Each structure stands twice: as C-alpha cells, then as structure tokens.
Amino acid sequence: MTDRERMLAAIRGEAPDRIPFVPRLEFWYRARKRAGALPRELEGLSLIEIADLLGVGYYAIVPDLAERSDELDMVDYALGIYRSPALLFEPVMEEVKRCVRRDGPRTVVDYHTPVGSIQTATIFTEEMLEAGASVPWRTRYAIERPEDIDVVAFIFSHTRLEPRIERWLARQAEVGERGLVFAWASGSACPMHHILRELMPVEQFFYACHDYPERIHWLAEEMEPYYEGLREICASSAAPVVLLGGNYDDAITHPRFFRRYILPALGGYAERLNRRGKYLATHTDGENRRLLGLYREADIDAADSVCPHPMTSVRLEEFFEAFAGKITVIGGIPSVLLCRDSCPEEEFRRSVDELVSRYAHQARFILGVSDMVTADAEWDRLRYLAERVGSID
Secondary structure, three states, rough: OOOOHHHHHHHHHHOOOOOOOOOOOOOHHHHHHHHHHHHHHHHHOOHHHHHHHOOOOOOOOOOOOOOOOOOOOOOOOHHOOOOOOOEEEEEEOOEEEEEEEEEEOOOEEEEEEEEEEEEEEEEOOHHHHHHOOOOOEEOOOOOOOOOOHHHHHHHHHHHEEEEEOHHHHHHHHHHHHHHHOOEEEOOOOHHHHHHHHHHOHHHHHHHHHHHHHHEEEHHHHHHHHHHHHHHHHHHHOOOOOEEEEEEEOOOOOOOOHHHHHHHHHHHHHHHHHHOOOOEEEEOOOOOHHHHHHHHHHOOEEEEEEEEEOOOOOHHHHHHHHHHOOOOEEEEEEHHHHHHHOOOOOOHHHHHHHHHHHHHOOOOOEEEEEOOOOOOEEEEEHHHHHHEEEEEEE
C-alpha cells in the first residue's frame, strides 16, 4: 500500500499493511535550514524529497501557513482570518477599510467600518523564525472593549469566502501517493471557540461571558454564516477528510464549554461529511483527559496530533481505550523523545521499540510526532524511528 492508501484505510477503520508514519517536519526543516544546520545529506533537498529519503509519509494534515502568495496573506491573523495558497478559500472583506503599518517585526492593522474602528497588532521575532514558526503572536487583540464587538461582527458579516477548491487537487497531485492532503476549514471548531482562541485574551473572554454574555453570543451568531461558508467549501471539495477545530485543553475548553459549543459543531459536521462519504478530523494536541469521552460523543473520525505522556497526563493506551475503535489516532509520539536534551538515547530507543512492538498492527492508528518535529530534534533519531516502523511485517 502507499502512504495515502494506508492513511485512508486507518481513517476508515480498515487494516493497512502496516502503520503509516507521517511526521510533521516543516518546523524542523525551516529552523534547521535557516540556521544552516541541516544534515549534509539533506542539503538542497525539498521537504518532500526529505520525506522520501526518510521513507515516511508526507504530512499534509494541518496546512503549512508559512506558504504565502502575497506579503499581506497573514495581515488579518489577529482576527483569525487566514489567507494562504494551501487553503481552499479566499476571504474578501467588503465595506472595511484596512490600514497596515510595519515596524520591524511588528505589524499593526487598523480596521475602519461604518460602525467603528479597531486596531490589532502582531509580532514575528527572530527567535520565532529560528524556531521554524509559521505564524506571528498577537500583541493586541481585536476585542479589548465591549464596543469592539460591533466592529468585529461587522467585519465577519461582511467577509465573503471565494472558493478555491481546485487548490486541493493541485496539492494532492503534488504530494501524490506519499500522503493524504486534508481540507483545512478552521483552527477553531465554531464561532464561540473562535472568539476564545483568536479574538480575546482567555481571561477577558471568560469575564465577558459572565459580564455581558448576550453580546458574546450575538457576535457568535453574526459569525456563523462565515463558518458555514468554511464548512460548505471544504465539504464540497474533492478532499476525503476535512480538519475542523483544534488546540483544545480541558482547563480552557473545559468539558462544560466543550459540550455546549464544540461538541454540537463537530458532531453536526461529522454527520454532514459522513453522509457525503467523507470524514472529519480535529486537532487534539492539548491536555485532553476530561475531553476524551466528548470526542467520542461527537462522532469525529480522527483525532490529529494526539500528544501522550509525558507531555500530557494521558498515556497512549488510554487514548485507544477511550476512543473504543471509533476514532483514528493520528500522532502518538511525544516530540521530546526526539530531543537529546530531553530524553537519553537509551530511553528513546526503548520507548520506540516498545511502541512499535505494542502497536505494530494497531487498528485506527496513523503514527506521527505530536505536535511537530521541533527544531532541536535529532536526525538520527528520526531515521531510527522510520527504520523501525518500516521493518514491520
């Protein structure tokens, strides 16, 4: 089987010939290339060529947002509005005047609308570039005062999405049988999750939900058509798997919040995709212990970036037990295992050997490094891991 066939089989609950191994390498690659620290044998190779050399699948689950078609692609990042040639849609703002100022690593954006103005700011430092980062940090959020809610609502209700679903075909053709390209709808599962993750500091969000909940819920309602556009564009594409939502944490997207807002959004979309013969994945790279049963209730098909102990409190076997053969695990290798300063060589090899021997024929499993292979990961450890997985018969 090819890596694309293995991934699809695992998501369908079928048995591939062996576990597909699809590590997320782009952060490691960018950081090492920038520092001139790529292993000599990799110099001059593209990321796809490196995956081929390593003998692993090519990761195309979460899109690489470092891909840019224009220097303004990330200018609306502080709103959680993304542009990239890796995405299947193009947001177009109407009746919104946008003024962009650059100050070294800092980008300040003023948005002027008929109902008022807001300002956002982000920063992209040398340290972030050296770590292989793909997106900036917010230093000024879109909503800092209650009156900013009206402006943000106007922006989202006046942003139309132009479909670019042909991009998936082009990307899958580029990747070929090396991997499976997912259609990325949004990093947030629903408007309320978006407001929490993208538009306000966490503490301010929860204070706002207590002090003026009707305003926050009104904003979510105003954002819903935007989200419906994202969902429908991805569902209408040729992609067999759509990725919606991510970066959950059971202390922030706590079970009560998850059940009220995120579970219905994921569950409704999973049902909608399944009726079309498609599958839903969500990005589960945080502390998930109290959310495991809720993922199962949502009937998602795959949990991407499963990050087990020691980086979270949940061991890999607990994920499989909780998902009860209904959800495909994507991930399973904590990134610290690949870093010499975090994990001694003997412990690394023992952990890899135990993982391979225990899960060599595990159903619903796509092996990956959670959340990504970091800049300080060792190439020889990646090779050892790839060789052990490739030796499974």
